[in-house]
Amino acid sequence: MSPAYTAAALPYGALADQIEALLRDPTVVVPPRLVQPLAGGGSLFVMPATDARVAITKLITFVPDNGARGLPAIQGDIVVFDAQDGRRLTVLDGPTVTARRTAAVSLLAARHLAPRTDGPLLIVGAGVQGLAHLEAFHEGLGVREVLVASRSPASADTLVRHAKALGLQARRVDDADAALADCPLVVSATSAQAVALRGLPRSDAFVAAVGAFTPRMVEWAPEVCRQLAHTGTLVVDTRDADHEAGDLLQAGLDVGPLPSLGDVVRGAAGARSGPVFFKSCGWAGWDLAAARCVVDAARHP
Structure with missing residues (x-):
């Protein structure tokens, strides 16, 4: 096809x-x-x-x-x-x-885990995954407002134009960390070659971190991940994340005890509190x- x-x-x-x-x-x-x-x-x-x-x-x-x-x-x-x-x-x-199923996994996780699904949505990284998540969260959650941050202002502006063509309110932001305060929905979809986010998500935030899918890749600062482990809820997509979740592994966290999306779907995950950080690494x-x-x-x- x-x-x-x-x-x-x-x-x-x-x-x-x-x-x-x-x-x-x-x-x-x-x-x-x-x-x-x-x-x-x-x-x-x-x-x-x-x-x-x-x-x-x-x-x-x-x-x-x-x-x-x-x-x-x-x-x-x-x-x-x-x-x-x-x-x-x-x-x-x-x-x-790859683009559509990754965004659909984040959509499913948000359905089950997001304290709020009305947005605004912050997308960090304006590439293929940023586009797919914009469409998925608009189609599946009814998100009407999106903020876009990217190392490339031109890429961010392109995604903003696409969002507006879908009927969303959209604008580019140059400081992703500052924008976290305004957004209960966050998607990080960068190339994950270096830390892109050092701010703390809101207490009612749902974060889908999809850029880092090997142990050497990273999007979120280690100190943020460690703070979220204490104050929020960490969930991984599958047990493959135990050895692939770069953001969490580079923070020195033990990924093995964390619930997976399958645990959540089957009702086997524990109670949630604080911001939800969903780490997606990919799975066949x-x-x-x-x-x-x-x-x-x-x-x-």
Whole structure:
């Protein structure tokens, strides 16, 4: 499928619903992903997953400095098979699925965890993930106001124009830390090559931290993460975050005891207090959920 067809097959609300259903499905099996360093400084990710009906393998490359080459940071495909007879069913555009399923995971987490969902929404990082989260939170939560911060004022202005085209109130902010005081919804979606946020979120904030998905990557200052561990609630997307959640690991926190999104969905997480910090690292199960959406739509048009 082309990027446009892949996007059209994955509306954010339906994808979030499918992710929640997947987290309740005992037939889902997701082996650890393989991350192979590349000679140019990037990484090759090999991510298989299966359930009783569908099997997938995601093959993507991540090259963080590809913007300087005029290329996307993430490239690749997701191959979808029938788990019963082994037939290849389709090939999905990898970057499109990655953007939309990551935003849908954040949307699902916000549905369950956000003390307030009315916004305003602060987006830090105006790239592909910033755009996907803007659309997902507008479509899925009804957010009507967004503030955008980026190292690139031009990128921030582009995302602001897109938000206004969707009918939102939107403006660029140059100080993300100061903007935290005005926003109960926060998405950090930077390249995570250096700390981008040093301020504390509001006491009623929900933060989706999606930029850092390896131990060496970081968006939030370690002292902020340690403070949130004492005064707020930390939740991770999956147990893979135990060794991948750069923001939390670089803060010296023990990630293993933290509840996962699956625990939250299944009602196995404890009580929450203070700001909620949801750390998303990625998982092939989210790509499997996207494949399930596409396959179900094809079988039941």
